Amino acid sequence: MIILAVLVAVLAGVILLLVGIRDLGSVAARRRALVTSVVDETGGARFAAWDRRFRATRLGRWVVSQLLLAGEERRSPLLVASIAAGGGVAVGWLLAVGLAPVFGLLGLAAMFYGMRAWLARAKDRRNEAFIAQMPELARVLSNATSAGLSIASAITVAGHELSEPAGPELARVSSRMRFGDSLETAMAELETRLPSREVSVLVSTLLVSARSGGSLVSALRDIADTLDQRKEIRREVRTTLAQSTSTGYLVIAMGFGLLFLLNLIQPGTVSAMTQSWVGRAALVVGSSLFVLGFLTIRRMTRMPA
Numbered sequence: 001m002i003i004l005a006v007l008v009a010v011l012a013g014v015i016l017l018l019v020g021i022r023d024l025g026s027v028a029a030r031r032r033a034l035v036t037s038v039v040d041e042t043g044g045a046r047f048a049a050w051d052r053r054f055r056a057t058r059l060g061r062w063v064v065s066q067l068l069l070a071g072e073e074r075r076s077p078l079l080v081a082s083i084a085a086g087g088g089v090a091v092g093w094l095l096a097v098g099l100a101p102v103f104g105l106l107g108l109a110a111m112f113y114g115m116r117a118w119l120a121r122a123k124d125r126r127n128e129a130f131i132a133q134m135p136e137l138a139r140v141l142s143n144a145t146s147a148g149l150s151i152a153s154a155i156t157v158a159g160h161e162l163s164e165p166a167g168p169e170l171a172r173v174s175s176r177m178r179f180g181d182s183l184e185t186a187m188a189e190l191e192t193r194l195p196s197r198e199v200s201v202l203v204s205t206l207l208v209s210a211r212s213g214g215s216l217v218s219a220l221r222d223i224a225d226t227l228d229q230r231k232e233i234r235r236e237v238r239t240t241l242a243q244s245t246s247t248g249y250l251v252i253a254m255g256f257g258l259l260f261l262l263n264l265i266q267p268g269t270v271s272a273m274t275q276s277w278v279g280r281a282a283l284v285v286g287s288s289l290f291v292l293g294f295l296t297i298r299r300m301t302r303m304p305a
Contacts, residue, residue, distance in 0.1 A: 051078040063115075069193055070122035071165055084115040099259055100271040126165050131198050131234075133166040135227040138202065142220035151210050152177050169194065183210055198227060241301045248297035255290035 054060040055077055063077040092107015140161055144154035152174070159171035169190060176186040187203045205219050262269045273279025
């Protein structure tokens with residue numbers, strides 16, 4: 001009987017111990033969550049203040065405008081600039097340690113070129129996505145105008161029905177017209193944000209129809225059919241040029257790869273080259289040839305917008 005009572009007491013003690021440990025764990029978790037939320041709010045507010053200050057600078061205004069053109073206006077300009085600066089520092093450190101200290105200056109070039117290349121690529125992707133939606137856009141405008149709606153109302157309908165990026169862009173055009181801008185001004189801003197032949201043809205068709213009338217429905221349907229054919233041709237051309245485009249980047253990678261290989265075979269070779277006029281001339285001539293080859297390949301494989 002005594003042994004049974006002891007076992008029951010031990011079991012009860014173990015249960016109470018487990019319950020206490022669980023309560024302590026939950027209290028500690030709540031405390032950590034509270035501290036984390038306070039820290040996040042404080043850090044978020046501080047980062048937002050820094051972001052507002054950065055937007056007021058000349059560089060910040062340029063980054064904001066480029067993000068708007070790229071359709072990335074939801075991203076923080078300060079965060080984008082910070083990532084670019086961090087990448088430039090990392091590239092500069094890698095080149096300075098792996099090759100020679102003077103190559104660390106290329107980190108600054110990598111920072112600016114990387115940011116511009118990312119923004120340019122984002123704008124190109126947005127432009128290509130808009131062009132891919134243009135046959136559907138032309139059909140929506142054609143159906144709306146054939147139903148008796150005006151061009152402004154048809155643009156509003158297309159802004160609600162289409163997905164990104166065509167929907168938000170047309171919604172922006174509709175908003176500008178609703179606040180007093182003319183159709184010509186609003187469409188000119190659209191053409192500035194999305195420069196391409198397809199957009200120019202669509203804008204010209206809408207403006208001519210708004211000024212002098214004409215069969216807008218048949219014109220839009222013809223544009224939709226033509227854009228479908230152009231989309232297929234662009235896809236085939238892009239697929240054909242993909243290998244040549246990658247070759248251009250491979251040329252630059254080969255140049256740096258050869259320098260790293262020289263340093264690997266004979267440590268200090270590149271650093272010694274930077275300390276003599278003959279070595280500097282060889283580096284300048286070699287890098288110029290690699291850059292010239294890269295630009296030539298880019299020029300040959302560039303597809304007109």
